[in-house]
Amino acid sequence: GQSLEQPSEVTAVEGAIVQINCTYQTSGFYGLSWYQQHDGGAPTFLSYNALDGLEETGRFSSFLSRSDSYGYLLLQELQMKDSASYFCAVRVETGANNLFFGTGTRLTVIP
């Protein structure tokens, strides 16, 4: 099976930088994705890492270390609208190209 761990809650100040960590245990690991979900909304894709290293997309960056089974999402220049839940999700190569989600991190941005 799959196991993903994320902090349940994070609070940060507007304009600051915040890092949300994700550790995983799975067989057939292929890559790590990050999704954002606002209250009452659908999850939306943020980033995907299949190789070790940092991927940058605007204010958001995502990092993966396959050897450590670890990744993180970095949010810079935080804005109030970034308050949401953030999920890491693993792509596993089980023949079905599954996508399994963690329990999510609730980010609250305060003024």
Next chain:
Amino acid sequence: EAEVAQSPRYKITEKSQAVAFWCDPISGHATLYWYRQILGQGPELLVQFQDESVVDDSQLPKDRFSAERLKGVDSTLKIQPAELGDSAMYLCASSLAGGFNTEAFFGQGTRLTVV
């Protein structure tokens, strides 16, 4: 802009009744997922289709849940009979087939309340 369509948005049903949810994925997306999300938790994969074929239903409670995608396009998820513990958000997502770095696009979900 293409999007995943789901209906209904909200459904209230009595325990032991049957309920069905519908999903229309983005055109051309061969992979379709049904997830269940309990408030405060991450989406839990119930079933995954590749075209009209089920490729993973290992987490689907098959005694009461069923899913089909007859023509490889839209899909229906059914619960019969519904139980109180089925109250959750049911999310449908779709993605292009063939690549592991393909983004999954989610619909707005169906919020089910079983009373």
